[in-house]
């Protein structure tokens with residue numbers, strides 16, 4: 001399959017694999033039975049899979065969801081994303097045992113500090129893939145490039161700016177497509193932007209109304225012509241229901257609030273933006289120094 005993909009695009013696109021750490025094919029999953037499985041045996045099966053996939057040289061990059069896939073029919077996809085326990089250590093072992101391959105870790109990571117923890121625990125990890133955590137609260141990842149990769153090339157000022165830029169995109173999409181068919185999908189993208197903020201629910205209800213409007217007008221035999229563009233409607237919903245403070249809050253400030261909340265919840269302590277940046281600077285200096293020692297004189 002990977003060879004066919006490679007050949008099918010004349011080797012011009014990278015072929016990568018997303019997989020899990022195993023399946024329950026040999027031993028149908030029960031919580032108790034799975035807890036008793038020998039971790040080394042489980043890991044060696046995973047290694048065999050990775051080596052088989054990597055053997056023809058096409059795939060060198062893997063994203064690994066750190067759970068087994070339970071193949072029983074009684075398990076829904078949602079169960080399969082929740083019930084099998086996460087085993088991050090198996091992905092870390094792959095990273096260390098196969099330095100010629102690259103691995104990103106996936107599953108259950110729902111904050112920047114959890115992602116950072118993975119890089120701390122396993123420095124050669126290529127990346128962390130985040131699904132539901134990001135989908136539920138995308139703004140809490142606004143500092144990701146900045147904090148994790150020190151990439152400042154794009155950094156939104158605040159959510160009002162995000163909505164304005166998104167509005168341009170949304171208007172262009174509606175000009176090119178049929179709003180009765182596509183508006184729900186467009187609106188869905190900005191639905192969780194204010195997750196956890198006061199009045200976020202009212203904003204979502206307003207978006208829902210905006211999303212359903214083209215179909216409603218169509219059913220009433222009315223035209224969309226006299227309607228304001230979708231950008232104006234979305235912005236209007238945000239301005240009506242969210243405070244100026246929320247709309248204009250910077251990613252840095254939002255992040256600082258998140259870590260205070262995390263601290264209160266867990267009693268633990270995450271790094272503040274300035275501490276994080278300070279630590280990165282120290283790490284970079286140390287790595288530059290190490291490289292200068294290695295360089296031929």
Ligand SMILES: Cc1cc2nc3c(=O)[nH]c(=O)nc-3n(C[C@H](O)[C@H](O)[C@H](O)COP(=O)(O)O)c2cc1C
Nearest residue numbers: 018065081106107108109110129130131132133134
């Ligand atoms: C609605 C939804 C759809 C998904 N569709 C796919 C898919 O098509 N292919 C895939 O490999 N994983 C899919 N996943 C799984 C995610 O990529 C990810 O592996 C999983 O959600 C665990 O990561 P998370 O805990 O960060 O969400 C989907 C997840 C969700 C919630």
